[in-house]
Amino acid sequence: MIRKKICLVGAPGVGKTSLVRRFVERRFEADYHSTIGVRIDRRGLEIDGQDVSLIIWDIHGEDESLSVRSSYLAGMAGCFVVIDASRPETIEIATTLRERALAVAAVPMVAVVNKTDLVDEAEVALSSARLAPLADNVMATSCLEDTGVDDAFEFLARATIG
Amino acid sequence: MSDELDELRELLLGADRLAIARLEARIDALEQRLEAGPRVDELAALLPKVIEKRSTDASLDPGLQPTVERTLLRSVEDDPKVIADAIYPVIGPAIRRSIAAMFSFGPSGGFQVDHIFIIEGATSVPLVHYQRSEDLDEGAVEMVSGMLSAIRSFVEESFEAGQLDGLQDLRVGDVTVLVEPGPKAVIAAVTAGVPPTRFREQLQIALEEFHREHESDLRGFDGAVEPYQPFEPRLAELERRHGLARGNRFSVLLLFVLLIIVVVVGAAIIL
Numbered sequence: 432m433i434r435k436k437i438c439l440v441g442a443p444g445v446g447k448t449s450l451v452r453r454f455v456e457r458r459f460e461a462d463y464h465s466t467i468g469v470r471i472d473r474r475g476l477e478i479d480g481q482d483v484s485l486i487i488w489d490i491h492g493e494d495e496s497l498s499v500r501s502s503y504l505a506g507m508a509g510c511f512v513v514i515d516a517s518r519p520e521t522i523e524i525a526t527t528l529r530e531r532a533l534a535v536a537a538v539p540m541v542a543v544v545n546k547t548d549l550v551d552e553a554e555v556a557l558s559s560a561r562l563a564p565l566a567d568n569v570m571a572t573s574c575l576e577d578t579g580v581d582d583a584f585e586f587l588a589r590a591t592i593g
Numbered sequence: 594m595s596d597e598l599d600e601l602r603e604l605l606l607g608a609d610r611l612a613i614a615r616l617e618a619r620i621d622a623l624e625q626r627l628e629a630g631p632r633v634d635e636l637a638a639l640l641p642k643v644i645e646k647r648s649t650d651a652s653l654d655p656g657l658q659p660t661v662e663r664t665l666l667r668s669v670e671d672d673p674k675v676i677a678d679a680i681y682p683v684i685g686p687a688i689r690r691s692i693a694a695m696f697s698f699g700p701s702g703g704f705q706v707d708h709i710f711i712i713e714g715a716t717s718v719p720l721v722h723y724q725r726s727e728d729l730d731e732g733a734v735e736m737v738s739g740m741l742s743a744i745r746s747f748v749e750e751s752f753e754a755g756q757l758d759g760l761q762d763l764r765v766g767d768v769t770v771l772v773e774p775g776p777k778a779v780i781a782a783v784t785a786g787v788p789p790t791r792f793r794e795q796l797q798i799a800l801e802e803f804h805r806e807h808e809s810d811l812r813g814f815d816g817a818v819e820p821y822q823p824f825e826p827r828l829a830e831l832e833r834r835h836g837l838a839r840g841n842r843f844s845v846l847l848l849f850v851l852l853i854i855v856v857v858v859g860a861a862i863i864l
Contacts, residue, residue, distance in 0.1 A: 432817070432818055432819065433815070433817050433818075434716075434735065434816045435718075435816045436716045436718060467743055467747040468747070471735075471739035471743065472736065473735045473736055473739075474732075475731075475732070483816075484732075484735060486717070486718065486736075486739055488739065500746065500747075500750060502746040502750060503743065503746065505716075506713070506714075506715035506716030506717060507716070508816065591816075
């Protein structure tokens with residue numbers, strides 16, 4: 432069994448918590464997220480015959496009044512930088528957070544273009560192209576349509592175990 | 594005649610002359626070395642032997658003391674963690690002996706240990722966990738470990754530097770989570786009732802032993818937790834030695850609720 436901590440960062444409302452909710456088997460549904468700025472879930476996966484437990488730190492959205500604590504990023508083995516496909520301006524915060532995450536740990540990074548159900552393919556392609564230089568991979572997801580979510584987590588899990 | 598005398602001289606003094614010739618050669622060689630100045634390689638080879646030879650008396654101490662002191666100070670200034678990690682297994686027992694000499698401990702009743710976690714410091718990943726009854730599955734253990742670490746970070750960062758020397762305990766009502774930090778891992782015990790003073794000491798000892806036995810595993814930690822599982826019986830022994838059954842079992846829900854209450858109350862105090 433290998434246990435890996437991964438983090439999700441991004442602007443408020445980009446759908447980080449929805450991504451986690453889609454991915455994990457069960458959750459303890461108490462709202463402490465807004466109090467300390469993080470909530471923790473987990474899911475087990477099998478990658479190439481290896482049991483991997485992903486411990487997922489869903490970190491609150493950063494805006495002008497609330498910044499992501501670097502201590503929450505410490506020790507992570509991989510990171511999602513999430514944007515909202517219908518709000519291209521969330522790429523700017525994603526870029527800032529990506530820099531902060533890399534300063535804490537040089538780990539595999541996946542950029543997620545979320546809420547693809549709200550835009551057309553051309554807009555998804557445009558956002559993906561803008562994010563491409565920022566991450567090891569760019570993946571498009573929709574929690575509403577349940578597309579791409581498992582693939583994104585599995586890609587990052589695989590990247591964390593090298 | 595002269596040849597005979599030479600032969601006699603050779604027979605009587607031959608060995609001595611050879612020895613004298615060798616000594617002269619060594620003296621010449623030493624003189625040449627002195628003229629050429631000291632050689633670093635030769636001195637380096639001799640130095641350990643010289644220090645070892647003089648280690649039984651104190652004659653070297655005055656000369657070495659300032660250098661050793663300056664080196665230690667410089668090391669601490671550069672990275673205090675190096676020295677702290679090195680002395681951690683030694684300094685803990687020494688401090689406890691001093692405290693034990695000052696206080697006498699009496700038994701305490703109605704104390705129960707429900708869970709003991711050892712959590713990797715950087716990643717918050719649980720390395721080994723003991724529970725008195727099967728309350729938490731592996732997933733819950735991972736989430737609780739993460740929450741504990743997040744709460745500690747939150748509280749420590751919310752106070753100004755110097756105001757709080759690390760969060761040690763979380764307490765709500767009768768339930769206490771005792772936390773003892775180490776250089777690479779943290780030990781946390783979920784308990785009910787009044788902990789005997791020696792229990793905290795035993796937690797510290799267990800954590801020191803854990804660091805000692807898993808030093809190389811911890812240094813190269815990559816998420817694999819199997820190497821740490823042989824330590825689980827030691828945590829069980831810790832519980833058996835101190836836990837007095839109180840009847841009420843801890844539930845997963847109660848543990849989560851406890852942590853959330855700690856978060857909310859803590860935030861209210863801080864903000």
